[in-house]
Amino acid sequence: MSDNALLINPKKCVGCRVCVKTCPFGALEMDGKLAVVNVNCTFCGACAPSCKFDAISLVKAEKEAAVNLADYKGVWVFGEQIDGVVQGVVHELIGKGRELADKLGVPLSVLVLGHDMDEQCRELLEYPVDRVIQVDDPELRHYASEPYAQVVSGLIAGRKPEIFLAGATAIGRSFLARVAVAVRTGLTADCTGLDITDDRLLLQTRPAFGGNIMASILCAKHRPQMSTVRHKVMQAAEKDGGRGGKVEKLGAEGKLPASRTRRLDWLPELSETVNLVEADIIVSGGRGLGRPESFRMLEKLAKLLGGAVGSSRAAVDSGWMPYSHQVGQTGKTVQPKLYIACGISGAVQHLVGMQSSDRIIAINKDRDAPIFGVATYGFVGDVFEVVPAMIRELGGEA
Amino acid sequence: MKESTLHIVVCIKQVPDTTEVRINPETNTLVRDGVESIINPFDAYAIEEGVRIRERLGEGKVTVVTMGPPQADAALREAISVGADEAVLLCSRAFAGADTWATSLTLAQAMRKLRPDVVLAGKQAIDGDTAQVGPGISCHLDWPQACYVSKIREIEKGGAVVECLMETGKEVLEVRLPAVLTVVKEINEPRLPSFKGKMRAKKAEITIWDEKAIDADPEKIGLKGSPTAVNRIFSPPRRSGGEMIEAETAGDAAKILIAKIKELRIA
Structure with missing residues (x-):
């Protein structure tokens, strides 16, 4: 070679x-x-x-296959759960996984790790999936990287799925990288597009360089082909009565390694509004808000719209908002259905974190602010007048 | 160095200042004019945290490691200027074209030689954004890991207590060492280099290791050892032109905007 x-x-x-x-x-x-x-x-x-x-x-050199590719069949998606709740991204993975499985003519399975999850696993069968594999053990109740990676690596080695998808969440991105190393295969992070090529390969498309460039990636000679998938990008599957499949319940049967990490405590984020990455609508504020108190009006607007509050780096660095709300290169990448940028000029570092949003509304005093370059609707005006007026328009008290 | 002191290794990556990289839509080729190389911003927090741990304990050693071309020497010297003690450059043609699998193996092999008590790295690099190399290193070494660390509460030889930033809150984890910890921005505010630091960086000797020095299997490094390959790069779809709302008053603008939002049927 x-x-x-x-x-x-x-x-x-x-x-x-x-x-x-x-x-x-x-x-x-x-x-x-x-x-x-x-x-x-x-x-x-x-x-x-x-x-x-x-x-x-x-x-390009022709690589020899690392494994017998024909041994690998089927599409698996990881059924991430937190506190027993199957996460929203899982339904999106089922939607995309179904499409890929149908193109290949192979079954779609959902893999759930947890404890006391019988009911949730049965409910997953009402979605267009062929099978649910449930691994039940008290040690798996909460995510821990080592036991999770070990269980998933073991199942992959034994049952040989050709494609494995997980959410590009804190959990998915942390332990899938361990799995990929352990089973000696490729993992493509944070995919925004997945398709099957004429050669029956998984074509994985992902943004790089802060979203300025898209790259398509192939994992031709190793199996399974693994991807983490961004939340809110793929269409979620709806319940359709299922495929008459079964839940296959497995125990970890004492085979779990002694985890070298131990969860001592859980500190929930104390926020009035919902999780930024999950939100369909984000109302975001920047330097133009001038002071921390101004974020109250954004919170009001977000609440009326059922959305979350985001922030530019400038507002976080000024101490007006906690870091967990920061959108942009050194914060979170978000892709809501609607992003409302209030008093955000739109530095490139901010744009790369939100420019993939379905629709963007920008309100800024400066007509030349770069944020207007990505906005679906823009209004040149004072946020301190427009936002309260929007709140009143929605029947709230500004 | 005494047996009891902590050896902290920080993995860093030299990246182009990514936000400046663009595709020329006419020629569909990349434009990289005048793009500077910087230390991946998340790795700067890891360097700072390593130096702070050493300062807090009053002893220990911080070694920075990077895999890259000879030019990555500049990133290592920058790390020394803000407090790192030693630097290792993993440099060889054989490392070229590595994906996250091969990169994490290469770094893991360096760790076998450096024998750190803890490895720190940024949560991800801003060019690739994969967040996979840190966990990959820990798996290759069969070590535990903690990702998205926003605070190191306690650390000593053999163990640490850290806070990890998840989507809906923070998980407090006790981690046995050696382990890989990847850090987020919230953890600290990196210092600027001092004059003394800059002088030290200038004179510092950078250790250079190739694949033989770290005893890496040539089949598992570089492009050859990488399960994934880039098929194609292209420009993201351009946003369709925006519409500026023309309204006399803020109240009128609010009415129009809310009507537009209601049309979307998501609120």
């Missing part, structure tokens, strides 16, 4: 430096008048079309 290679033809390269500027990974540099590849290269191929002189070619 030969390795992948990015070849630069020294006879064709004129030293124009266009490829150096094009490479997102800083993998091309100049050696005198010749472009050369350094170790940063991911063999993504982005440079090749940029070369007007046809000097760059990408040779």
